[in-house]
Amino acid sequence: MKLLSEFVYRFRKPIIFSTFIITAVLAYFIKDLSINSDFTSYLPETDKVVTTLNYVSEKFSGKHIAIIAIESDEIFSKETIERINHLTSKFRLIDGVSYVTSLTNIIDIKKVDGGLEIAKLIDEYNLPKDTNELCRLKDYALSKDLYRDRIVSADSKIALIICKLREGSDDVRIAREIKEIVTEANMKEKVYFAGYSFNILEVSKIIIQDLRLLIVLALIVIISVLYLSYRSFCGVILPLISVFMSIVWALGIMSLLKVKITLVTNVIPIVLIAVGSAYCIHMISKFYEEGSKGYDRASQIKISISEVVVPIFLSAITTMVGFISFIFGSYLTVIREFGIFSALGILFAFVISITFVPAILSLLQAKKDNDTAEWSLSKKGGDKFNLFMDMISKWILKNKVLVIVIGIVICVLSIFYVLRVQRNVDMTKYFKSNSEIRIASEMMRNKFGGDMPVYFLVEGDIQDPKTLTEMKKLQEFIKSQKNIYNPQSIVDLIEEMNDVMGEGRTIPDSKDKIGNLWFLIEGDEMVEQLVDPEKREAIIQATMPNFSNPDEMHELGEKIQEFITKNIDTSIVKVEITGMPFINEHMDRAIVESQLMSLVIALVFVLVCMICLHRSIINGLVGIIPIVFTLLAIFGFMGYFEIPLNLATVLVGSISIGIGIDYPIHFTNRFRIELIRTNNELEALSTTLKTTGKAILINVVAVMLGFLVLTMSNLVPLQNFGILIAITMLSSGTATLTLLPSAILLIRDRT
Missing domain, CATH: 1.20.1640.10 (Multidrug efflux transporter AcrB transmembrane domain)
Incomplete structure (x- = not known):
């Protein structure tokens, strides 16, 4: 050196x-530097659910949707229909939007003299104006499963405009442009923005706001503490x-x-x-x-x-x-x-x-x-601090067993609550309860079953009655399950056309009949979103709400997979499941595994370092006491206050180790030097607390208060992260200045 x-x-x-x-x-x-708020990219590209979702996106013109929900006393009014039509036409012009689906451009299958007619539910060039005409349209739309609770709510108060975003497009930019178009339209109706694209738009905005504001506030707090200290x-x-x-x-x-x-x-x-x-x-x-x-x-x-x-x-x-x-x-x-x-x-x-x-x-x-006699506080403050540290030193020497017992009790209580720590990868829970995203998501859950699309990729001859029959079996099973709503596929259109033709709401029994019906709908936007051009692959798409409990999501996925294995003829079709809910489920599992593996690796290495530093297994184990205490305190705190494990809070464990190792290394190094120099436990401890202990306290207070600034973030995980790091600083500092010297002194007494 x-x-x-x-x-x-x-x-x-x-x-x-x-x-x-x-x-x-x-x-x-x-x-x-740019921002990536796309959660699908947080998993490796080789992940099976991710690869399937990306494949679906390439084949069927996108994986993410942006939902614009329009709420009115009566959706089927002249003015509201006109505004829906206006927005639909505007959204279709946005670069990166592959399809737009709304009341004014969705497919309609009608029976007419001599057969059936494939048209649009509403003619965008001849919008209904007459009250009677609008009433007939309302009754007709709400009578059909294709529209009710899929594109318009059953009470006719909310209608959806669904934009599908092309693979590789800038979701954040598109979501921003959609909002700008809605703002320019001066909507009298209430408008909700839901779906993954708007979620990541908000995350991106908040990340930028937090970087600008919170770091500055944290620095102001830390500057204040450092000034008062030095x-x-x-x-x-x-x-x-x-x-x-x-x-x-x-x-x-x-x-x-x-x-x-x-x-x-x-x-x-x-x-x-x-x-x-x-x-x-x-x-x-x-x-x-x-x-x-x-x-x-x-x-x-x-x-x-x-x-x-x-x-x-x-x-x-x-x-x-x-x-x-x-x-x-x-x-x-x-x-x-x-x-x-x-x-x-x-x-x-x-x-x-x-x-x-x-x-x-x-x-x-x-x-x-x-001026240098008191190097970290004012003269008067320094004297008081030193007197306080003298008192602490005497108390620790006298009550070292009590200190250890109190530490053990806290650890035992913490273990009880560690077992109660929950996980949560529900993206909407990242926002405050009164945020637009949370309100829109809750509305979508109540009215339409959710805003998260799930896809079942089916491979087979899509024009074969056997393939469609297997798809129908799977679709009906999906429909019977809790928390998955409105499954939709090409089967619905084929059966409806067959019904209009007088053959009943069933799948035709021959490829020729299916081919004849297919000819009538080929090229329609809705069909293109459900079947690939070669008619060798199709998707069943449904919606799900955001899951707060990932175990429920995992259980549902296992149940569907079990049904496919036991009831679907895999010689006819092959089925793969994907979608953001399943991405989230994989992410949850990865978060838990990441937490366990990273903590084990870090703890083992830190223990080895401490053993090498002290050249003693016992002293090495003593050296990590503040780390173990802090980890148990943090996760116990999370369990008690129901703070879930998520993308942000999963980092706390390893950060706790990083912070937790700093203090004991400095403390034990100085304490050992002072013991050798003075050969007096009280003097050595008092000097260590007045010098290294003072530096530790300054760092604890400064950083703890700095991190509490994160509670002002608009993202709930970052709020929790700030609280947990503040608790980490407090726990680690307290354990280093009390538990660690008590343990060292107890071991010295026994040797």
Whole structure:
């Protein structure tokens, strides 16, 4: 470490200059960062449900839909029909929209003299105007399963315009354009926006708003705490500059590698504020401590680097492993990306804290002796703090067994609630209960069965009666199931045409008859969305509500798969299931597996590091006490307050390990040094609490309050994430300053 300290001091100006240059260059590339809020891309492309959904999207002109729901006292009024027709025609012109379905362009199969007629339910060039005509239209539309509760509600108060988005199109842009068109139309009716496309539009908007607002608010809070703690320029500005640089470097590298910002990687800047700031604070604290002893500036820098670099390095490397564990332990690509770039950001924060920070400190004008005597608080406040730490030291020495017992009781209670932690991948629950998205989703659930499409891909000769019969069996089974609504396929159209022709509502018994009927509907937009041009593949599509309980979704999927295996003739057809509900179910399973695997990998590595650091299995186990305590406290808190495991909160475990390892490494390193120096437990503990303990407390308070700013986010998972990280900081800091010294002292008493 002597070589490093001399290098930093000797080349301090080039280090500062080069650091600013690197920051400026990488900051330039951040402007090219884009946002990816498409949840289907969060799973690997090789995932079976994802590959099937992408295939369906390519074959049938899209996988995502944007739903515009129009609510009126009476949908079948002249003015409302005109506005629906106007919007339908406008939406069809949007680049990326493959099909638009509404009352004014949906297919209609009518019986006429001499046979049947295939037309539109409403002629867009001759809209009904007469009251009697509108009443007849209403009665007719509500009498047919093809329209009732699919495109218009049974009470005729809500009508849907459904836009299907072409594969590869920009869903966010299209959703934004749709909203702009509706705004320009000056609708008198109430309008809801539902469906996946509007969900990701809102997520994208909130991500941008949060990045702009919450990081600034978090920094203001942290600046306030640092100022109250240090009362100096470098004590406030340097931690922020170092963290800012590490954030810029990480995001700049992301941009250069064309990695997009997601709901998960959006958290990286705040993670670096939490974890990265600690390294700088420890360096500054040691610097001030040495300054209070009367050392000159050069000696302050060299001693600070020599004594702090090793614990900072160990903290950084173990924290990085906590994040790298996501690479090996997560099935979700988005969480792997989070792990990679969080670890990279931690590496940058470490490098900056041991080079740039001491280089800056070496150039600052030395303070007067009376100013450096109390290095982190005002003179009066510092005296009170030191007296308080003396009291804490005496109390811990006297009550170390009680401290351990209290810790064990909290852990046992936490385990009870850990078992109650729920999971939730319902995207609508990411928004506040009074948000437009939640209100629209609830309306769609109540009136139309949901706004999430599911697809059953059927492979076979679609014009063969046997194939259609197998499809009908599956469709009827789907219709009988709870939480899946309005299954629709080419079978419905074939049977309706057959019924109009007087043959009954059944599937024709020959390919020729089916071919004759098919000729009448070939080329219709609705048919093109249900059957591929070669007539070798078709889909049964249905709608589902968002599932709050992923176990119910899994159970439904298993039930449908079991029916297919036992009742569908696979020699005639092959069936594959996909859709966003099943994507969410896979994501839920991946979240649970990611949590378990990443925690196991991180804990094992951290334990090995602690054993190597202390050269003792017992001391290594003692060193991870704050981590274990924090993990149990966090997940117990989640279980007690019913905070679910989701894309954001799944990160808390490994972040807790990253934060949790930093404090005990610094604490045990200083405590061991003081025990050797003084050979007095009380003096060693008191000195450690007044120095390293003070730095830990400053970091805990600053970051805890900074993360509580996330409770102002419009995304519920980020609100919960902020609360959980704040609890993590509090638990980890408290355990390090109380449980850890108690355990160390108890072991010393027995050896």
